Amino acid sequence: MWPSVGSERASDHHVDRPGVFRLFVVGCETGGVMRAFRPPPGASMGKPQGQYAWKPSAVLLLDQLAANSRLQLQHHVEDHCRSSGAKEITAEVVFTSKPDPMVIFPPPKTTDLEPHAGPVTVATFSPFHRKLLLTGSTDGSVRLYDVLQQRAIVTFYPPTKHLSTCAVASASWSSARPCVFAVAMEMGGVFVYDLLHSKQEPALQLPLPGAQAQKVTSVAFNPKQRGLLAVGSGDSGRVAVFRLPFKLSDQQKGEMREISQLMSSSNKQ
Numbered sequence: 636m637w638p639s640v641g642s643e644r645a646s647d648h649h650v651d652r653p654g655v656f657r658l659f660v661v662g663c664e665t666g667g668v669m670r671a672f673r674p675p676p677g678a679s680m681g682k683p684q685g686q687y688a689w690k691p692s693a694v695l696l697l698d699q700l701a702a703n704s705r706l707q708l709q710h711h712v713e714d715h716c717r718s719s720g721a722k723e724i725t726a727e728v729v730f731t732s733k734p735d736p737m738v739i740f741p742p743p744k745t746t747d748l749e750p751h752a753g754p755v756t757v758a759t760f761s762p763f764h765r766k767l768l769l770t771g772s773t774d775g776s777v778r779l780y781d782v783l784q785q786r787a788i789v790t791f792y793p794p795t796k797h798l799s800t801c802a803v804a805s806a807s808w809s810s811a812r813p814c815v816f817a818v819a820m821e822m823g824g825v826f827v828y829d830l831l832h833s834k835q836e837p838a839l840q841l842p843l844p845g846a847q848a849q850k851v852t853s854v855a856f857n858p859k860q861r862g863l864l865a866v867g868s869g870d871s872g873r874v875a876v877f878r879l880p881f882k883l884s885d886q887q888k889g890e891m892r893e894i895s896q897l898m899s900s901s902n903k904q
Contacts, residue, residue: 662755
């Protein structure tokens with residue numbers, strides 16, 4: 636089964652362990668790339684005691700909050716129940732009580748990464764390294780970031796004939812090779828990059844059939860069968876599936892070391 640691929644502008648990457656911040660990235664139409672951390676929820680404190688019966692759906696909302704916000708929400712909802720006569724508290728009752736949105740959805744801590752010059756069309760984390768981010772933009776550039784650093788590690792410019800055809804439509808990480816990713820250009824052209832091969836030039840350009848060479852909307856690696864790459868066309872509504880060469884689909888020696896060196900170089904900038 637192929638994953639859903641389109642013009643993504645947000646990517647989420649977090650580890651659900653106590654004390655670990657949830658990290659996500661949002662790409663903006665202004666070209667900005669925003670990194671955000673959401674504080675982790677506290678340990679579950681179970682069902683609140685008292686005269687009101689807190690149902691599992693409502694307790695789940697409480698468990699997503701820090702201790703002070705949890706207590707604030709609990710008091711607010713129970714005050715609502717006293718005035719309305721409700722005895723059971725569900726998630727629906729919680730929202731009916733009209734709590735302060737900032738309590739349930741606290742604003743994340745944000746930092747702006749080095750921006751693109753045009754709207755961001757794709758943002759996707761590497762499946763092999765939780766801090767490695769790939770973005771693409773209508774300005775024709777593709778960037779690799781260590782999301783803990785503001786400056787991009789590497790900026791790529793896929794080859795296009797004219798500036799007006801350079802917008803990046805989609806990008807996808809290989810599920811088999813940590814150093815490989817594919818980039819689809821909006822007005823035609825799909826390029827496969829291999830960081831072991833080059834930090835600037837693509838290792839392969841796919842030979843797209845007639846209609847698909849005019850406009851590409853999406854590209855995605857098959858997560859189950861390594862080496863298969865799907866390319867979607869907006870004009871024809873068709874999907875072409877390519878089998879990549881062995882060297883681009885079988886993990887190579889030293890790939891994770893190469894990724895680590897890239898990340899280390901960004902820390903020294």
